Amino acid sequence: MKEIITLDIGSHSIKLLGLKKTSRGPFLSHLAIKKIPKGIDQEDVRAISSILKLLMEDEGIKSKKIKLTLSSPGIQLRRMVMPSIPKNELTEAIKWEMKAYLPYTPEEATFRYHIIDQFTQDKAKKLDLLIVSCPSEIIEKILKISSDAGLEVEHLEVEAFSLWNALIFFEETKIGETLALLDFGAKKINLFIFKDGIIQFAREFTPGSDDLTRAIMEEIPSKEDLHLQFEAAERIKEEIGIPLDSPSIKKEIGPIDPSKLLFIIRPILERWISEINLSIEYYRTQFYGEHIDRMLICGGGSNLKNISSYLQRELRIPVKHFNPLSEILYDPKHVDSNLIEQMGSTFSTSFGASLSKPKEIDFLSPKLYFWERFPLDKIVSIGIPLITILIYILMIWQTETKLAKFERDQKDRMEKLKKLESMVFQFRQLKEKEEKIKRDLSILPSSIGKPIHYEEILIKISEMIPPNVSLTSLEITSETKNPKFELKSSKLKEAKSPDDEKRILYLSGLAFGNDIQVLSAISKVIEGLEQLPRFKNVKLLSTNENKSYNKFSAQFEIICDILPPMEPLQDKVP
Structure with missing residues (x-):
């Protein structure tokens, strides 16, 4: 839960208020006041800073972030109606409009404004x-x-x-009502008048509550210490205050004769009444006879006893003491209940500054964006040439980029063209080689180059072999001989021969069975070969009995010529 620390640095004291926001409303976490010792110059920044630092340490506050309130005789507040113009022009126009109402030059001041309303008048x-x-x-x-x-x-x-924010929080400002608020300070009194919840008028005047204290001190014998005189005068203000009925004063008030107290403070009181009436009358003339419905008082000077009754009697306006802290939850460990009861109104300004702001004016220098730190005329005078230069540079960069891209594309096209030329050259060479091969082939016999389909031969041979015959060797050769081949695998080996030699098929195998079965099987092999279109001149080379098996078998060898590919294949009729 974040704690908001607010400070009100006055002419006689520094007031500190710590507030936390809870679901039940504002919670008072710290409340303290530290008087500035007599004799310290208000312009002594170092001394007041030391007192402030000591106050923060006494309260055990570690946070360094704070909110501050401004209260000075030099602050001027005025309500004005002005044309709706741009923000930067409005700030300058306000300076000249306020010039006639300031006790100092506009160059020596900081201005802020709050927009109450926007409307249209005469279009x-x-x-x-x-x-x-x-x-x-x-x-x-x-x-x-x-x-x-x-x-x-x-x-x-x-x-x-x-x-204003404190009044809004407690709903003290109401529609249809005119409310006056008196803030009694040590050196001055501020009068604010609100109509329909909006501040309409503000004025400060003197004397302040310190003038009342000094008037009482002057009647205290000078033999008393100055500090003791001040304390005695403050005690008289709080305990006796304004004697509303002098003969009835029986309370001992120290070295001052009770019957003389009213006479001592009367000039100050009458001056207050005169300034208040003058301010209210001026407000009435400015706002067409508006009357004040009621009045609230706050500030350190409002602790003067009987001040509410006195003002109500003299002004003939209902007057009430405004203590915003009386209805706020607080932490008893850090906040003194007597301080809230006796001096709660002194913290009215600090309390209002701690709240979320429905109405706000901040005198801290606004955080400007980089481009807002330069006047518009300088931005224009510098910006236009700079933009022109940037546009020119951008155009040059784009042109160079396009040129570089064009050069890269041209280079890629040239490389592709060179490759294409090389491919055309290679293609021409291949075409020339193809033509040469065709010419060479046209010279050779038509049979050359036409392969014999051995797969067809093998298929035909396998189909006509009887079941009781097992081939042991198959060879295509160009010589008439009787080689001894062994079948080592399921794939038959083909012997290559010169193209101009006759090709011969050599077969060897075993036939099983009796004599008749063996001879019949060998005959079927020979007849089968003779019926195949690719073979002619089928001859039985040899037959020999093979005793390697437990049943009768005969080994045979057969050869035949293989027709060249140029001869047409026609099935032989048996």
Whole structure:
């Protein structure tokens, strides 16, 4: 659960508030106030930074990220209606519109605006703006204080918007109602007027609550220590406050005569009433007689006893003390309940700054994109020539790229052309060789080159062999001889011979059975060969008895001529 740390650095004290967001609403995790010792100059950044650092250490806060509120007499808030123009032009126009209302030059200030409404008037778009200006040196100072304390500022908001958000959170601003809010500070008092939930008017005036304290201190005998005088005056403000009925004052208030207290503080009180009435009257003249329905008071000076009753009696307006912390859950280990009860209104600004912002103005320098850091005229004067140069470079690059691609394509085409020429040359050579072979073949006899189909011969021989005959050798030779071949495998070996010699088929085998069966089988072999179209001159070379088997068998040898391929194959009629 992330803790939001908000600081309100005032002229007399530094207020710290820690808030966490829970499902049950805001949860107060830290609440502390550290007074700035008397005698420390408000411009002493180093001293105030040390006090701030010590406050963070006392509270045991390790987070370095914080939110800050701005409260300074130099802050100006004004509502204006302006034409709807571009954002960069609107910022410059606001400076000149606010110039007449500033006690300093526009160059010395930082401006922010909040758009309340957008509407059309006389066919022209208008902006209803709430404009806030703050001296730049005040912003730099408070950021320097935080930086020297080792803190990182995430958000810097003006007091008016912090209080506005606190009122919205507690639904104190209502439609159809005009509400006044008085924030009593040490050096000044801020008056804000809200109509229909929108801030309409803001004014600051003096004297502040410190002036009331000094008026009381002047009546305390000078023999008292200055610090003790201050403490006594503050105690009188809190315990006695404004005597509404002087004769009834019976409480001992130290060295001051009780009957004189009202006389002492009356000039300050009357000045307050006068400034409030003057502000309300000015608001009424500007907003067509609007009356104030009720008033809320907050800030450290609102702890003055009987201040609500006094203001209600003098202004004739219902007045109520606004303490936003009275209804907030808190951690008793880190938050003092007496501090909430007695000084809760002092933290109204810090509480509002800690909330999620429905209404927000941030005085931190906006994070600009790179191109937003340069004026438009410079961008145009530099950008157009630069773009022209880039376009020219891009055109050159594209041209060179296309040229390089064209050269590569040409090179590839030339290589392919060379390969094609080589293939054409090789093709021509092959054609020439083919022609030469054809010429050579035309010279040779037509029988040359025509192969004998030995597969057909073998098939025919295997079909006409009787069952009781087993071939032991088959040879095609060009010589008439009686070789002794042995059948070593199922594949027959073919003997190559010159083409001009006669081819002879040689067969040898065994015939099994009695004499008649053997002779009959050999006769069938001879007759079968004679009937085959490729054989002629079939002769029986020899027959011999073979005693290698347990049954009678005879070994025989047969030869015949093989007809050349040019002769037509015609089956012989037996």
